[in-house]
C-alpha cells in the first residue's frame with residue numbers, strides 16, 4: 001500500500017449543497033433539531049472510515065431570506081452542543097466544530113474546545129471562520145463584523161486560545177492524598193495577556209487537551225486568509241476550481257507558512273467537493289438536471305420579479321459581484337443576462353445559445369459555460385447549451401460538483417491527489433441520503449482498492465488520523481523553574 005493516503009471529511013449540510021436538493025422526491029424532510037438526523041450521517045461516514053465529520057456554522061442575519069439558498073443556515077443546532085452528542089455516538093471519527101472569533105471571547109472558546117477534546121478522547125478540531133453577514137453581528141451588540149480588522153482580531157484570538165490550552169500542563173492534577181497536594185502549581189501558568197483586542201489574566205480550570213492544541217481548519221483565499229492559514233491552520237479546505245489553481249494556491253500558502261512558522265509543519269489541503277454518483281455518467285447528468293429543475297425560480301422566469309429600478313440599485317450590485325448562487329427574486333433570464341453581460345431574454349428559457357452570442361459573454365459567463373461543460377458535457381459548439389442550462393448552473397450554488405459513475409468520481413479524486421493538488425477532500429452531497437450513501441458505499445471502496453484510502457482506522461484521535469504530532473506545550477521546558485507568571 002502506498003504510504004501517502006488521502007483524507008476525507010464530511011461536511012454535514014442539512015439538505016445538501018444543491019439549492020434544489022431538498023425538493024428531490026427522495027430527499028428526507030430535514031429534522032434539523034433531532035439528534036437522529038445528524039447521527040444517521042455520522043454512522044454512514046464513520047463506517048466508511050472518514051477522517052472527520054464537519055459541522056459548518058454560519059450565524060444568519062435573516063433566515064427568511066436565507067431559506068431560498070443556504071437552507072442549512074435556517075435550521076441549525078449550536079455546534080458544540082451537537083458535537084458533544086456526536087462524540088457519544090461515535091468512537092473514532094474526528095469532529096469539527098465551527099466558531100467565529102468575532103462572536104466569542106478566547107477564554108470561552110478555549111474552555112469549550114479543551115473540554116470537548118477531553119470528552120471526545122482527542123477527536124476535536126476547530127474550524128475558524130470569519131464569514132457571514134454583518135446582519136449576524138447585530139445579534140452580538142455589534143454594528144458589523146469589523147471588516148478587515150476581524151482578521152487581526154482572529155489572529156490574536158487564536159494566539160490567546162493556544163496559550164490557554166497550554167496553561168495547565170498534563171500532570172498538574174496531583175490529587176496526592178498522602179501529601180495533601182491537589183495541584184502541582186509549577187505546572188500551572190497564568191496568562192498575563194495584554195493585547196490589542198484581549199486582556200486575559202488567568203488559566204483554564206482543566207488540564208491541557210489530549211491533542212495539546214486542538215487542530216485548526218480554515219477556508220478562504222484572500223491575502224489575509226492566506227496569511228491566517230499559513231500562520232495557524234493545520235487544514236485548509238477552500239475550493240479551487242481546477243487542479244492547477246489548487247497547486248498554485250497550496251504552493252503559495254506553504255511558502256507563507258515557512259516564513260510565518262519558521263518551520264514547515266504539515267499543512268493539508270482538502271478542497272470542498274460535491275460528488276454526484278449514478279450508474280452511468282448520462283444518468284448522473286440527468287440527476288443533476290433534475291435537481292436544477294427543482295430550483296425555486298422567479299414567477300416570471302424570463303423578465304424576473306423585480307422592477308426596472310432594481311437592476312441599477314445597490315442590492316443587485318452586491319449580489320451580482322458576489323460569488324454565490326442567485327437568491328430568490330433574481331432567478332430569471334434577466335438576472336442571468338445582467339450577470340454575464342449579454343441579453344438572453346429574446347432567446348427565451350429554451351433558446352439555444354449560439355457561438356456568436358457566447359463570444360460576447362464576460363468572464364463570469366465564460367466560467368459558467370466551462371462549469372456547465374464539465375458537469376454535463378453540454379457545449380455551445382455542440383449546440384446543446386440552452387438558456388435554461390445556464391440559469392440552472394448559475395442558481396444551483398457554486399460548489400465544485402464531480403458528476404459521474406463511482407469509478408469516474410474516484411478517478412477524479414485520485415487524479416487531484418496524485419498531482420499534488422489535494423491531500424484529500426471535504427465532501428458534501430447535493431442532497432441526502434442517497435448521494436451520501438453512494439459516495440460512502442461505492443466511491444470509498446474504490447479508493448480503498450486503489451490503496452489510497454484506509455481500510456480501517458489506525459488511530460482514534462483527529463491528529464492521529466492525519467499523522468500530526470501533539471505539539472509540545474510552551475511551558476513544558478520551563479516547568480522545573482516554577483510557575484512562569
Ligand SMILES: Cc1cc2nc3c(=O)[nH]c(=O)nc-3n(C[C@H](O)[C@H](O)[C@H](O)COP(=O)(O)O)c2cc1C
Nearest residue numbers: 056057058129130131132219220221222225238272
Ligand atoms: C468552503 C468554505 C466554507 C466556509 N464555511 C463557513 C462557515 O461555515 N461559516 C462562516 O462564517 N464562514 C464560512 N466561510 C467563510 C470563511 O470563514 C472566510 O470568512 C471567508 O472565506 C474569507 O474569505 P476571503 O478572506 O477569502 O475573502 C467558508 C468559506 C469557504 C471557502
